[in-house]
Amino acid sequence: MELAVILDAIAAGIAVLDQDGRILAWNQWLVRHSGISEDIAIGRPLTEIFPELSSHPRMMESLHQSLSHCLASIISPSIHRPPLPLYRDGAKRQRQERLQQLIHITPIRINGLTACMLQVQDVTAAVQREQRLRDQSAELVVHNQQLNAQLQEIHSLQAEIAAREAQDPLTGVLNRRFIDKRLKALLQTGTPTTLMMVDVDLLKRINENHGFSAGDVVIQALATHLKNSLPSPGCSLGRYESDAFLLLLPDIALERSREWITQCHQTFVSQPVMHEGTPLSASFSAGLAFYPKDGASESELIQCLDLTLFLARHEGGNRILAYDDARNSMF
Amino acid sequence: MVVHDDRAMTIQVSDHQSDALAEIFNIGVGRAASSLSQIVNDEIGLSAPMVEFVPPDDIMRVMTGHEFDHLSMVAQEYTGPFDARAMLIFPEQNALIIVGKMLGDVVPPDQLGEFEQEAMCEVGNIILNACISSLADLFHVEFQGSLPTYQHATREDIDLLSGIRTDVPVILVIKVNLVIRQQSIQGHLLFLLSVSSLIELLAHIDRYLESLGLD
Numbered sequence: 167m168e169l170a171v172i173l174d175a176i177a178a179g180i181a182v183l184d185q186d187g188r189i190l191a192w193n194q195w196l197v198r199h200s201g202i203s204e205d206i207a208i209g210r211p212l213t214e215i216f217p218e219l220s221s222h223p224r225m226m227e228s229l230h231q232s233l234s235h236c237l238a239s240i241i242s243p244s245i246h247r248p249p250l251p252l253y254r255d256g257a258k259r260q261r262q263e264r265l266q267q268l269i270h271i272t273p274i275r276i277n278g279l280t281a282c283m284l285q286v287q288d289v290t291a292a293v294q295r296e297q298r299l300r301d302q303s304a305e306l307v308v309h310n311q312q313l314n315a316q317l318q319e320i321h322s323l324q325a326e327i328a329a330r331e332a333q334d335p336l337t338g339v340l341n342r343r344f345i346d347k348r349l350k351a352l353l354q355t356g357t358p359t360t361l362m363m364v365d366v367d368l369l370k371r372i373n374e375n376h377g378f379s380a381g382d383v384v385i386q387a388l389a390t391h392l393k394n395s396l397p398s399p400g401c402s403l404g405r406y407e408s409d410a411f412l413l414l415l416p417d418i419a420l421e422r423s424r425e426w427i428t429q430c431h432q433t434f435v436s437q438p439v440m441h442e443g444t445p446l447s448a449s450f451s452a453g454l455a456f457y458p459k460d461g462a463s464e465s466e467l468i469q470c471l472d473l474t475l476f477l478a479r480h481e482g483g484n485r486i487l488a489y490d491d492a493r494n495s496m497f
Numbered sequence: 498m499v500v501h502d503d504r505a506m507t508i509q510v511s512d513h514q515s516d517a518l519a520e521i522f523n524i525g526v527g528r529a530a531s532s533l534s535q536i537v538n539d540e541i542g543l544s545a546p547m548v549e550f551v552p553p554d555d556i557m558r559v560m561t562g563h564e565f566d567h568l569s570m571v572a573q574e575y576t577g578p579f580d581a582r583a584m585l586i587f588p589e590q591n592a593l594i595i596v597g598k599m600l601g602d603v604v605p606p607d608q609l610g611e612f613e614q615e616a617m618c619e620v621g622n623i624i625l626n627a628c629i630s631s632l633a634d635l636f637h638v639e640f641q642g643s644l645p646t647y648q649h650a651t652r653e654d655i656d657l658l659s660g661i662r663t664d665v666p667v668i669l670v671i672k673v674n675l676v677i678r679q680q681s682i683q684g685h686l687l688f689l690l691s692v693s694s695l696i697e698l699l700a701h702i703d704r705y706l707e708s709l710g711l712d
Contacts, residue, residue, distance in 0.1 A: 223535045224623075235633050237626045237642035238573075244616040245536055245599050268615070270644055296612045 179252065179286030185233055185279055187211045196286070199252040199265065212284075216250055225249050228271045232282035236273040243268055243293050250286065266293040334405040336382060337389035345404025345412050349464055352416055352457070359457045360423035362413040363471040364392065367449045367483035369409040380441045384448045385409060387439040395433075397426050410475075420456045420488060427452050428486055435484070451478040455489040508695060510550060514702045519548040521635055521705075522671050522686070525628030532623050537599055542676035543624070545686070551670050553689075557652060559670055560685060564588035568655060569609060570648045571621025575629055577640035578701065579694035582661060583629065585621040585673075587684035589649065592617050598677045614647045621645050624673070628686065636701045663691040669698075 173180050174194040182191035192207040202215055212229070213219050220226065224246065228239035241249065248264035258265070268287040273280055332344040340348070352359050366372075366384055373381040385408075392403050392411060397418060406412040415423050431450065438445035453474030461467040474492040478485050522545040530543035551559055560568075569592035572584045587595065589609065596613045599620065609617060622645040629640050650656070658665055669688040674681060690698065 224532065227532055231626055231630055235626075235630045235642075236639055237630060238622075238644045239626060240615075240619050240622050240645055242615040242619045244596075244612045245619060272644060273641065292611075296610075 181284040232273045238272040241269040266290040340404035348402045357416045360415040364452045365410040383441045449484040525631035529624040529627035547672040574643040575640045578638045579697035582689040584687040591682045618647045665689045
């Protein structure tokens with residue numbers, strides 16, 4: 167059988183080189199894509215046919231390893247530009263657009279001598295497809311990043327809206343709805359808690375003497391003062407009525423809570439609240455109750471606080487009273 | 498180092514011999530490093546800091562850690578004065594890093610696709626051939642090498658010995674450390690050897706040491 171006929175029929179480039187790198191076989195596929203005829207190629211060193219190969223270290227190394235060490239190599243288009251000047255057609259040749267090449271260099275034995283075979287596959291379509299996929303996936307990554315950024319923005323807006331929903335606009339502490347929710351949650355879990363109702367003394371008089379904005383300033387100052395000195399991060403502070411705040415101190419005993427609010431009271435009354443350059447002296451009263459000792463439900467506990475606060479005011483305000491003290495003084 | 502054969506034969510590998518092997522493989526991976534550096538046009542470092550002989554059953558003990566759950570393997574068969582299946586094994590994640598760096602850090606896939614497998618195949622081909630040609634040069638012998646094949650395996654279904662007919666009582670394991678663009682990547686070179694191939698390898702090392710006046 168004529169071997170050359172088979173070589174010419176193969177849909178890939180096949181060249182066989184002798185020990186010195188001279189071309190022994192050069193199939194039709196190579197003729198077609200290199201523009202170099204078999205007559206010219208046979209007997210010449212491959213590096214003479216393609217002079218630029220000499221400056222391609224990987225190709226030279228692979229040929230050397232094949233011819234002197236009998237080792238096979240693969241040269242893949244994923245990490246190399248096409249090493250050989252092979253073109254699909256005349257137009258591509260003019261534009262210098264080489265076809266993408268997957269090259270196998272394998273040692274073979276011919277008549278007891280080492281030779282090597284070059285197989286060149288045209289993988290242009292696969293490389294282009296790969297490139298398109300890569301471009302698309304790069305676009306997807308960018309798109310994904312944008313979506314993630316937008317999602318993050320939505321989350322932070324949602325968090326901001328949720329925070330605003332929970333906030334009292336004047337003081338920035340929790341509003342009535344949310345402090346109620348916190349109280350309900352603590353009762354549901356049965357967490358022992360000190361409750362406090364804190365009320366600005368004589369707010370009406372401040373409003374009458376200095377205007378409503380002065381009253382607001384005092385309320386703001388008290389809210390800030392309480393918020394900044396809360397005894398633990400688990401404590402909550404909410405505006406319960408226009409001049410009253412509800413504080414929840416979970417897992418803090420009544421006596422410790424009383425010490426804390428007494429300290430708080432002293433520092434608050436010792437410093438005047440400034441309003442439009444005028445110092446206002448302001449004070450507050452606080453009523454304390456303890457869950458579960460003083461009541462089991464929200465309404466019971468709030469009643470205890472109301473009653474205690476009423477007594478504190480009745481006794482002239484500017485004082486701290488616990489529900490126990492209030493009950494003793496009443497009965 | 499002692500290698501036990503099934504036939505109750507014990508083959509002793511001296512420190513001299515394993516030092517010589519380590520040196521030869523460092524020459525090999527050094528050559529591979531310069532080839533790889535030329536391809537990426539950047540400095541790539543390769544070193545083989547450790548050489549040991551391990552029975553096939555213990556091979557996964559050498560490759561402990563989660564990163565070895567998915568392995569990327571390039572294999573080539575070599576025949577000559579002694580025969581060996583040579584493999585370059587990287588945890589798949591490490592292979593992805595190498596290929597990513599070789600391809601210039603384009604979008605890294607989470608698995609090696611066809612394109613990346615081909616690139617990895619060539620990286621393995623360069624490293625394995627460089628090691629074998631160093632052996633051939635220093636021992637003044639000739640090997641025949643097949644084309645590389647790529648395989649992906651999980652720790653559970655790894656089968657290093659598939660299609661090998663002879664007994665493989667020992668695997669020569671060379672830890673390799675590849676440094677590419679400031680990143681250090683670990684992998685392993687394995688040479689699966691039969692008893693007769695191991696004996697032949699050791700004899701060649703002795704001859705090499707003798708030629709250096711170091712026997």
